[in-house]
Amino acid sequence: MCEGHAEAAADRERVRDRLRALIAERKALDRRRQELTEELHRTLRIAHDVGWSWSEIAAFAEYKNAAAASNQAKARDAVPRAPDRPGTYSVREAAKRLGKSTQTIYTWIESGLLEAEDGPRGKRVFLPDIPSSLIESE
Incomplete structure (x- = not known):
């Protein structure tokens, strides 16, 4: 029976290690997803700033419509634009x-x-x- 306990403890340890690894990987992917989302929002704003219409952006980036593209560009988690010129x-x-x-x-x-x-x-x-x-x- 001691061997059974040892095997069960080893199995639990392996599962705990695997769970820790998966949780760490998921957190890293969540951070990367956030970075990519912020970059996408910045790029949508830049595309609009350089003359693309929201309709063009929506079609190119596969958004449902122009309002959806505009809303994504202005999303709350988007990184703020560079400050306006002083004065x-x-x-x-x-x-x-x-x-x-x-x-x-x-x-x-x-x-x-x-x-x-x-x-x-x-x-x-x-x-x-x-x-x-x-x-x-x-």
């Missing part, structure tokens, strides 16, 4: 800081009163020292 503001932020509407900010950009550039998340506005006459008039 720039979104149109909404610029409007709030200047006490103006977003339409006024767009008008000022179009007329050359404000300088702006297209950033990774939309138009970015440079807010230098704004003349008070610009802030007072709309």
Whole structure:
């Protein structure tokens, strides 16, 4: 009977070792899956940033539709994009800081009163020292 116990203990040890190995491998695969998912989300955003439509991205990446591709690119676990250029503001932020509407900010950009550039998340506005006459008039 002692031999039976020894064999059973050895079997238990082998099974425990195999379970540990499988659990470690599964964790490694989960980490790799997360890395690949984040890379996919980044690449979807890059494809859109360089001019691909969400419909084109959806067709190429085999998503159900454009909304699904867009949602994946914006998924919560996606790695954030690079920060916007320092000293720039979104149109909404610029409007709030200047006490103006977003339409006024767009008008000022179009007329050359404000300088702006297209950033990774939309138009970015440079807010230098704004003349008070610009802030007072709309």
